[in-house]
Amino acid sequence: MFITINNRQIEVQTGETILQVCRRENIFIPTFCYHEAFGGQGACRMCMVEVKENGRNKNRLVAACTYPVTATIEVFTESDRVQQVRRTLVMLLKRRAAQDPYIEELAHKYEAPLLPKLKVDPQGCILCRLCILACEKMGKSAIWTVLRGIDKRIATPYDEETDECMGCKACAEICPTQAITFLEDGEKRSIWNKTFTLVSCERCGKPYATREQLEYMREQTGYETAQICEPCRKKTLASQVEKYQN
Amino acid sequence: MDKQVNNEIMKQKIMVCCGTGCTANGGRDVYKAFLEQLSSISNIEVLPMVKQTGCNGWCEKGPLVKIMPEDITYCGVKVADVGEIIDKTLLQKQVIKRLLYRDPATKKHITSHHQTNFYRKQHKIALRNIGEIDPGNIQDYIDRGGYQALQKAFSSLTPQQLIDEIISSGLRGRGGGGFPTGRKWQACKDAQGSPKYIICNGDEGDPGAFMDRSIMEGDPHTVIEGMILCAYAVGASHGFVYVRDEYDLAVAYLKKAIQDARIHGYLGKGILGSNLNFDIEIVRGGGAFVCGEETALMASIEGRPGEPYDKYVFPTEKGLWGQPTIINNVESWANIPVIILKGAQEFKKIGTAGSSGTKVFSLVGKVVNTGLVEVPMGTSLREIIYEIGGGVLRNRSFKAVQTGGPSGGCIPASLLDLKVDFDTLTQAGSMMGSGGMIVMDDHTCMVEVARYYLNFLAGESCGKCTPCREGIRALLEILTRICDGEGQMKDLDLLEEISSTMQEASLCALGRTAANPVLSTIRYFRDEYLAHIKEQRCPAGVCRKLTTFYIEPEKCNGCGLCTRNCPANAIVGEKKQFHVIDNESCIRCGECYRQCRFDAVQVM
Numbered sequence: 001m002f003i004t005i006n007n008r009q010i011e012v013q014t015g016e017t018i019l020q021v022c023r024r025e026n027i028f029i030p031t032f033c034y035h036e037a038f039g040g041q042g043a044c045r046m047c048m049v050e051v052k053e054n055g056r057n058k059n060r061l062v063a064a065c066t067y068p069v070t071a072t073i074e075v076f077t078e079s080d081r082v083q084q085v086r087r088t089l090v091m092l093l094k095r096r097a098a099q100d101p102y103i104e105e106l107a108h109k110y111e112a113p114l115l116p117k118l119k120v121d122p123q124g125c126i127l128c129r130l131c132i133l134a135c136e137k138m139g140k141s142a143i144w145t146v147l148r149g150i151d152k153r154i155a156t157p158y159d160e161e162t163d164e165c166m167g168c169k170a171c172a173e174i175c176p177t178q179a180i181t182f183l184e185d186g187e188k189r190s191i192w193n194k195t196f197t198l199v200s201c202e203r204c205g206k207p208y209a210t211r212e213q214l215e216y217m218r219e220q221t222g223y224e225t226a227q228i229c230e231p232c233r234k235k236t237l238a239s240q241v242e243k244y245q246n
Numbered sequence: 247m248d249k250q251v252n253n254e255i256m257k258q259k260i261m262v263c264c265g266t267g268c269t270a271n272g273g274r275d276v277y278k279a280f281l282e283q284l285s286s287i288s289n290i291e292v293l294p295m296v297k298q299t300g301c302n303g304w305c306e307k308g309p310l311v312k313i314m315p316e317d318i319t320y321c322g323v324k325v326a327d328v329g330e331i332i333d334k335t336l337l338q339k340q341v342i343k344r345l346l347y348r349d350p351a352t353k354k355h356i357t358s359h360h361q362t363n364f365y366r367k368q369h370k371i372a373l374r375n376i377g378e379i380d381p382g383n384i385q386d387y388i389d390r391g392g393y394q395a396l397q398k399a400f401s402s403l404t405p406q407q408l409i410d411e412i413i414s415s416g417l418r419g420r421g422g423g424g425f426p427t428g429r430k431w432q433a434c435k436d437a438q439g440s441p442k443y444i445i446c447n448g449d450e451g452d453p454g455a456f457m458d459r460s461i462m463e464g465d466p467h468t469v470i471e472g473m474i475l476c477a478y479a480v481g482a483s484h485g486f487v488y489v490r491d492e493y494d495l496a497v498a499y500l501k502k503a504i505q506d507a508r509i510h511g512y513l514g515k516g517i518l519g520s521n522l523n524f525d526i527e528i529v530r531g532g533g534a535f536v537c538g539e540e541t542a543l544m545a546s547i548e549g550r551p552g553e554p555y556d557k558y559v560f561p562t563e564k565g566l567w568g569q570p571t572i573i574n575n576v577e578s579w580a581n582i583p584v585i586i587l588k589g590a591q592e593f594k595k596i597g598t599a600g601s602s603g604t605k606v607f608s609l610v611g612k613v614v615n616t617g618l619v620e621v622p623m624g625t626s627l628r629e630i631i632y633e634i635g636g637g638v639l640r641n642r643s644f645k646a647v648q649t650g651g652p653s654g655g656c657i658p659a660s661l662l663d664l665k666v667d668f669d670t671l672t673q674a675g676s677m678m679g680s681g682g683m684i685v686m687d688d689h690t691c692m693v694e695v696a697r698y699y700l701n702f703l704a705g706e707s708c709g710k711c712t713p714c715r716e717g718i719r720a721l722l723e724i725l726t727r728i729c730d731g732e733g734q735m736k737d738l739d740l741l742e743e744i745s746s747t748m749q750e751a752s753l754c755a756l757g758r759t760a761a762n763p764v765l766s767t768i769r770y771f772r773d774e775y776l777a778h779i780k781e782q783r784c785p786a787g788v789c790r791k792l793t794t795f796y797i798e799p800e801k802c803n804g805c806g807l808c809t810r811n812c813p814a815n816a817i818v819g820e821k822k823q824f825h826v827i828d829n830e831s832c833i834r835c836g837e838c839y840r841q842c843r844f845d846a847v848q849v850m
Contacts, residue, residue, distance in 0.1 A: 042556040045712050045751045061750050066556040081750065085713075088747035092716035115720065127715070145551070145709070148534060150719040152709030 018064035033128035040065025124179035131171035166212035167196035201229035265301025273309035300464015302377035303618030319359035320345035372580040376464030384506040395583035415590035416602035421575030424668035433562035437570035452651030455682040458576035462496035466503035472579030535706035554754035597623030601667035611685035642687040650679025653759035655766030691788035692771040697725040714757030787849035794850040801846035808838035
């Protein structure tokens with residue numbers, strides 16, 4: 001099936017989202033809450049695009065990350081309507097994460113006016129929820145959104161330390177605005193009101209995971225593996241391949 | 247008492263309104279008093295005569311007691327009146343004038359509520375049984391034609407014919423969206439996948455709206471019958487009634503109704519000897535306003551947080567647990583049995599071309615007769631507010647009516663002749679919503695009204711998508727600023743820019759309509775915004791930082807009502823001499839302004 005994006009014919013498969021098609025075709029669509037590992041959430045609304053559908057008189061704005069292509073449509077990714085929406089959204093999000101370079105770049109691109117900074121806690125969180133999805137994917141779901149409306153934020157249950165958190169900091173690593181803070185001193189890591197003991201790599205000696213994390217991996221896989229960090233594991237594997245080739 | 251008298255009483259029916267409003271005013275105590283006092287007269291079996299009914303809609307005048315077949319309606323009945331009613335009306339056939347409704351215009355007493363303006367102008371379909379039956383008694387419902395639509399459908403309509411009937415009736419969803427119900431059913435019937443689900447949306451959350459509550463509390467079987475008809479039409483096996491958690495009475499009556507329907511063979515396996523298997527489960531809501539949005543509601547039933555998701559694929563294809571799902575509002579369901587029984591053509595005769603049938607409004611605010619009102623689509627606001635509602639309280643001047651719940655809009659006096667239906671309200675910048683109607687008088691500040699609703703939505707948005715969460719926050723900040731006298735002219739542009747993005751980009755209807763209170767008040771009451779920003783003045787005397795009250799000496803007759811009500815002791819004056827407000831100690835609460843009967847208290 002063919003659709004047109006910005007007047008260009010593009011072949012698509014039924015059920016693909018507009019965003020997937022655009023990423024493949026290198027068509028720029030800004031996103032905050034999208035990650036290809038999780039699919040679209042439709043939360044940040046930065047990926048809104050204008051769509052002309054058969055049988056509808058008026059074009060409508062849809063979220064590219066959740067809109068599945070099921071019929072021939074025309075898509076406009078930078079129309080006036082789209083730009084106006086993105087301008088306001090960046091203006092609103094910049095209040096939460098004023099220092100973020102990507103938001104700054106988009107604010108410049110869409111000429112977003114400046115509103116006073118917000119006093120939200122934690123500063124910098126734009127509620128894209130990627131941390132929640134990463135945590136869920138790691139298998140634990142230690143954090144989720146709490147409260148509603150303008151008070152909504154990400155937290156562990158009752159802001160207390162939770163058994164579920166294993167200190168893997170997948171949440172902090174995926175956070176696009178570095179809003180999840182953690183402390184690390186080579187032996188301990190503190191995150192989400194909980195302190196973890198770090199385990200060092202048997203090869204290079206660098207701390208690379210928490211004890212809880214390795215314990216969880218053992219539980220899940222049923223294997224007792226050597227305590228080796230990711231880079232060292234790759235090096236070992238590479239040297240084995242080299243041996244085999246020789 | 248001899249036997250003949252007993253038989254006389256037995257023919258009479260005493261119907262005590264035990265809707266939520268009347269119960270709050272002691273309706274249930276009145277009901278019990280009737281039971282007790284009648285049983286103490288002699289050892290007659292009194293239960294069949296005294297009935298508790300659902301909400302009659304006329305909550306302003308409750309508790310209501312109707313006596314049939316004489317068709318006498320008593321208003322504001324107290325337990326102390328029960329003895330007199332039994333004595334005079336039941337035994338001696340006398341009407342007690344004191345308890346009758348007195349028409350404020352003609353000053354005449356009216357015996358039957360059917361003759362009052364409040365009822366005469368109404369056309370009851372969804373509310374047809376409410377107030378006439380005991381909601382806990384399935385036989386009452388059956389006696390008034392209940393479950394006949396089901397019999398008719400099973401004996402003479404194929405599922406497709408049933409859907410065609412609903413399509414040609416032109417029924418549109420009464421929950422607010424106004425989507426054609428028949429088309430929804432057709433899409434679900436055509437969708438692949440099994441099982442299919444049916445949901446009744448009873449998560450009514452708009453402040454001041456209680457039409458769904460009244461239906462569930464007053465006539466639960468009509469909802470159940472509507473759902474069974476739909477199950478037959480689309481081939482569904484399981485239904486859910488999602489009820490707002492606070493509605494205890496609705497849950498109790500629905501539970502009873504579902505059990506009774508099972509016993510009578512209307513629910514369960516092989517309904518009425520057919521091969522349809524269908525049963526209904528009650529789900530209590532989790533207390534979030536946003537769960538009235540259908541995708542959030544389905545997420546909630548599934549046990550996930552009540553957050554909406556994009557429905558580019560409609561629930562009729564992928565709904566509850568990814569299965570084809572029909573979700574309709576309580577009032578929509580209540581219309582279904584009538585359409586099937588009387589036929590689509592009859593139904594279509596009522597209402598307007600684009601919106602057939604009736605709509606229930608909950609008329610509240612500064613209006614004489616508050617309560618539930620069911621009128622044909624296309625009835626004008628003036629008829630609803632002035633003829634049925636009896637006009638604005640204390641004869642104040644009408645300023646605006648807010649329709650459609652918190653994310654509806656405010657409609658000004660110049661549009662009072664607007665004929666209300668789905669399309670006209672949307673064109674006027676408001677919406678039908680679930681049918682809330684809040685009347686506002688000239689003591690209402692429209693900027694503050696917008697701020698009030700945004701404040702409600704700030705707590706009730708789910709907070710998932712940026713435009714709704716951050717947009718509402720920004721709008722609320724700006725409106726608060728304007729109410730505090732710190733607004734600037736550029737704030738108006740900012741309000742409009744943010745509102746427009748919220749309409750365009752929000753995930754669900756809550757966010758898309760959340761800016762309506764702001765946009766509609768700017769559209770119709772721009773001068774009030776300007777007064778706040780440019781003149782630092784709140785014309786309605788509501789925003790404290792912008793208000794100064796004074797007493798006009800010529801109008802003040804020194805009655806002292808203001809002095810007695812002033813919490814700050816800021817008003818001085820001799821009896822029968824004009825009074826003066828001391829602005830230093832005045833806290834601008836506006837109590838004197840509201841109390842004064844002579845309009846002597848004025849806003850500077």
